[in-house]
Amino acid sequence: MKIQSPPGMRDFYPDQMCVQNWLFDLWRSVSRSYGFQEYEGPIFEYLDLYRLKSGEGIVSEVFAFQDRGGREFAIRPEMTPTLARMVAARANALPRPIKWFSIPRMCRAEKPQRGRLREFFQWNADVLGSEDALADAEVIAVAVEFFRRAGLRDEEFVVRVNHRELAAEVLAAHGIDTERQQAAFQLIDRADRLGELEFARQWNESFAASLPADSLRALLADDDLERCCAHAQRAGQAGAAAAQALRQLWERLEQLGVRPACAFDLSIVRGLAYYTGTVFEAHMRQGGLRALAGGGRYDNLTGLLDGPRVPGVGFGMGDAPVLEALRQLGRLPQASEQLDVFVIDADANLFPRALTITQHLRRAGLAADYSYRRATIGKQLKEAAGRRARFALIIGEELDQRGELGLKDLETGAQRAVRLDTITSDPRAVIGVGGPMPGNTGVSPVA
């Protein structure tokens, strides 16, 4: 019986896994540079956790199931509810600010069709326990830092930033009041996906009397932060506070050196109801409608879970759109697993000694392997090349004659003699390759 990979799910063969690991390592490294600590949660949660945050509608968007005890669970479609649950459970014990990141895998019950993934990985970085604009600036800055270290230039990507209250004041000034505001935000959030005509049709259906789609478009296209802030400030107290918060954020982004990668954009509102302040999305400046990342400030999320109120700000960045953007630019690194050393015996009689020498290399932390089949040196060298080995270590009769082995550089083809005793005592120094070696040395690893 032939069984396929489930629709919308990915298999990561070693070459693809290298690319994933490159991305995950970079996400981890950038997060740690910024003082974020890694956390993780379970792959599924009680379904109620998602109902609570997103309403009953979420049930059709997740993979839900029951255990034999009748408990309802769902594979996590996002990380924020888990984060809120974990923080709420220890809200009083955790020192502030809480700077956490995670690289969860998650699933959404998308209809299986080309290009729609049902499973993906998402980098999440959040700062909780601070209402300061610094916290908002830090999460935006860590995202910008990632794009830069991934090899993108500030002219190629942009983080579009807005403030929910600012947008709300602008809409309110045109007669779209608090009650209709969330519906308006959800529609604006979907504008790119709907396309110009369909968006205008749907918008005018609900809001034409207050603000026709054409006027809305002109309004949202204003990218002058000061003009919009002044506008909101005149509208009332909430508008003034939002303008003040956005100005402070702008100053901090400047001081953190990431301002050139950011743009004020009144059309960024995010669809989710729980955002309360700053909202932002990362996009490629050219082409591609999909956001690379999205996030914002949510100051009441832990309250939903009966925990004390803990203000927070954070974002999620999916693996698929980021890798796709880098691929389109031809900027994806050619990651591939490779061996440091392939050990070759010139004669099958020497093979047991080849095994012993291989073990010396491996114990020193080098990636070393050998052929399982006894064959000519030429065939073994071919296998070494197929395994993308950096060096071949050839064990021949010189071993017994002079205590020497041949070390062949498989990039240059150059070969030199090395002494067995130096190879067994300090192979990394002789061969000059190999990364750091983890182990249990009793020392705390540096974050």
Add this chain to the structure above:
Amino acid sequence: MKIQSPPGMRDFYPDQMCVQNWLFDLWRSVSRSYGFQEYEGPIFEYLDLYRLKSGEGIVSEVFAFQDRGGREFAIRPEMTPTLARMVAARANALPRPIKWFSIPRMCRAEKPQRGRLREFFQWNADVLGSEDALADAEVIAVAVEFFRRAGLRDEEFVVRVNHRELAAEVLAAHGIDTERQQAAFQLIDRADRLGELEFARQWNESFAASLPADSLRALLADDDLERCCAHAQRAGQAGAAAAQALRQLWERLEQLGVRPACAFDLSIVRGLAYYTGTVFEAHMRQGGLRALAGGGRYDNLTGLLDGPRVPGVGFGMGDAPVLEALRQLGRLPQASEQLDVFVIDADANLFPRALTITQHLRRAGLAADYSYRRATIGKQLKEAAGRRARFALIIGEELDQRGELGLKDLETGAQRAVRLDTITSDPRAVIGVGGPMPGNTGVSPVA
């Protein structure tokens, strides 16, 4: 509404996550030393994939669900079916031997009770495409290497090794024929869990006439490899082949230097039907009935999936029993996330410059942070200690006077002046901390 973590699932707060990452990094590092390449599969598969391998009974042991199209899926309870599916799909394109490892998370629908996990991580390492005893020896050796690098001595753990056919011949010699063999294996596999009396009761119920439980126990306790091999050899052709394979394996384990950590054990049979040759389990020598790892040779698995026959051998090692064993020995490393540098301003006016300097450190790959609240140097130093920072970099009036900052070693308390220009040009050299920095340099990362 208060919502708990689902029963049997773990939350990993940052300190626990450090321990997990220590384990995952070590698994990865050891795997790569041995030339294994990492792969991954989807978190759920078609339920049929597990039915096919394990029979209808598996359905009650997994978390199964349907999508809106009525397709039946299950969260993966093990990795081997995914491995078999992925290898079968590309069987003719993959160069042999296929040496792959993975660190999947997986779920089993255990009854929620203390100490029973419904979700866990498991290191899987497999060699496919070779029937040579070398392949069996390699997977055992990589497991041994892990235990040693994790800080265990050969006297503390043991890999118990057997051969399915050898055990089958011994049972057959006592009248337990092929038909009843799998039932006998499953019962023997559960012997430790059942306890002596209950095992004897169940065994005698089915097999007393052929081989009473007491005699079986005496038989399985024989740990003399040569005597058992001779016994099996006399029993017939399959026994002779098994004895030969086991002797070859023993020789390779010796040459790979892992023989002292292994023991022949006729009572290790593994319950799963698909093992065809070598079977093994890793245990702590003292205390703890749970196996730390288990595996063996399966030469027909891809055939189940209509793929060409690809022989394989591999094992799975769970995170929970390994961490528990190390914890009991007090040998778990004190891993904790820490900062390299905490940047402190002596005066709030200097704070914007503190931000700029922090960004220099971060861009150089150092883990750097600062206080979100303007406070006295003393309070900021306290926050630095709370964040487990290695150094504090203090920005005071010496910056404008002499272009200098204070660098305080938070372990020794020693403080020295460092020049701003050296900190911004090469902070890692000045501060002398920080791990390697991944990024997109266009260079293939060394595996």
